[in-house]
Amino acid sequence: MPASKSPSNKPKNGEILEQSGLRRHNLGIIFRALRDSGPLSRAQLANATGMTKPGVNNIVDELLERGLLTQGVEESKPERGRPGVLLTINAQATSIIVIELRAFYTAIIAFDLLGQEFYRERATTSYNLTPEERTTEVAPFLERAIQSATRQASRIAKLIVVFPGIIDAELKVTSSSLNWQKLELMQYVKNVVPSSIPIEINTVAKLAAFAEYENLLKENKTSKLLMHLELGITPGIAVVQNGEIQLGANLSMGNIAHISINEHGKLCRCGKIGCTETEIGFKVLIENTCPDLVKDWSKDSEFYLSEIISRAKNGDDVVFKGIDLIAQSIATTLAILIPILDPDRVILGGYAVRITDLLIPRLKHHLEKKNKDISSFSIDTSALDTDAALFGACILAQAELFNSPHSISELT
Structure with missing residues (x-):
């Protein structure tokens, strides 16, 4: 035994x-x-x-x-x-870099561990660049931000790449605004970023919606279901319900660009008539309000929006009529979405932020004409200006780091 x-x-x-x-x-x-x-x-x-x-x-x-x-x-x-x-x-223990790729500009912000920004840059980009050309263009941006972050902090926690569009389960991205279809964006970014820096990709609408929700909490306000409508070249929505970003079964929730809202509208590149892209997209806004500017898309979007504001101040009737048309089309879009999603807050981002005073009164007027009880939800433009998605990316990254502080020192 x-x-x-x-x-x-x-x-x-x-x-x-x-x-x-x-x-x-x-x-x-x-x-x-x-x-x-x-x-x-x-x-x-x-x-x-x-x-x-x-x-x-x-x-x-x-x-x-x-x-x-x-x-x-x-x-x-x-x-x-x-x-x-x-x-x-120790706020300088690590840093977070967020870069936003838009059709007309690139923006980048670097934050410390407590969310204080210490580096910011924005520049106009050439419209309709190929993925290779866009990668080459943003490489110096990333290099400068990484150098600044390296001086500021002992390590970089992550780089988050933000774009307008959707990401599928295979991390391939589609963006009508950037003319990307099933693009392996991660691989392009890895080609111009040191291998020691973790990379994530996410979408403008989802991150902006989350930032808006967090901003409400800071102001001691609440929202059971917040809907963010991002108004760019291609519109998109995102929903935050009880503090959680809703993604959908295939991660593509919020892709509304090719919902037809006007049977007498323009032919969309998707083959349908009167899609939201051709009715409330950024280029449509400029065509309706400043038609003389549509021959040249080489400027930052801020240039075109400043022109709208300037002409409105001078009493330009074309601008007022154009804004009213856009407001009517946005109201039609919301009249479809609101009964389905039942939000208590609707926040408009993108170009709406710059033309709030011109847009919101007309939008509410058209919603009321469509018999929508606007007392059941609040509607306004973003309080975070055009940086909502950048802030949202930082907030999510911070939450992850504070939940798992051990991961910070594991970074090389």
Whole structure:
């Protein structure tokens, strides 16, 4: 009979994984507590989180070792005992870079860990570039932003590429605005970005909608279902329900560009008549309000919108009639979408932000003419200007980093 073995005190593999997961969970709790209520001492962290003081000490020591916290002055009025040293988030521990690729411009912002921007650039882009040409054009943008981020922080958490369009389950992107069809955008970006930087891609409408929702929370407002209508060359929508971005079964929710809203409208490139792209798209807005400008699409979109505002101030009747036509078509689009989605807030982004005073009163008028009870939902343009998608990308990245602070120090 073989001798019996004494039980081992070593944890089994499953127990090791469970302990590792618990430790990572606790890292996130302490990290978020300092973000939300800091600076705090170790004793204050124990009180705030309900963790034991030895447990807090272990977690804090690890976060300090990872370079994610800094130690500052002593707390001024400790509840008892000697004053503790106050701990704060090290905002320069990592950075987030977001680049937005639009038909008429490229914008890029770099943020620190706490969401403060420290680098920003925007420039007009040539319209209808091939993917290869656009990649070549944005490479210097990315290089300058990466250099700035490297000087600012010890590591770059991620680069997020934002574009108007949809992403399928295979991460192939389609954008009518940029003339991309099933494009492997990730591969193009990887060609001009150091391999050490993680890359993500996402869409303008979804990120803008999420940023709008988060902005409402900051203002102590709520929304059970927020619908964001992004008005660019190709319109699109995104929905945030109870704080969650809705993606759809095939990740393409919000693709409304080729919904026909006018049976007597223009022929769309998709072959249909009166699609939203040909009725409420950016180029249609310019054709209706400033028809003399449509021969030259080489300017930043801000140029065309400034012209609309300037001409409206001078009483240009063509502008007023053009805005009214667009408002009527947007009202038709919303009259289709609102009964289906039942939002309590509708926020318009894109070109609507620049022409709010001209557009919103006319839009509400046409909605009322269509017997839509606009008291059941609020409608306005974005409070985040044209940066909503850039901010949304940063907010999502921050949430991920504060939930998993261990991932920051694992970056090379």
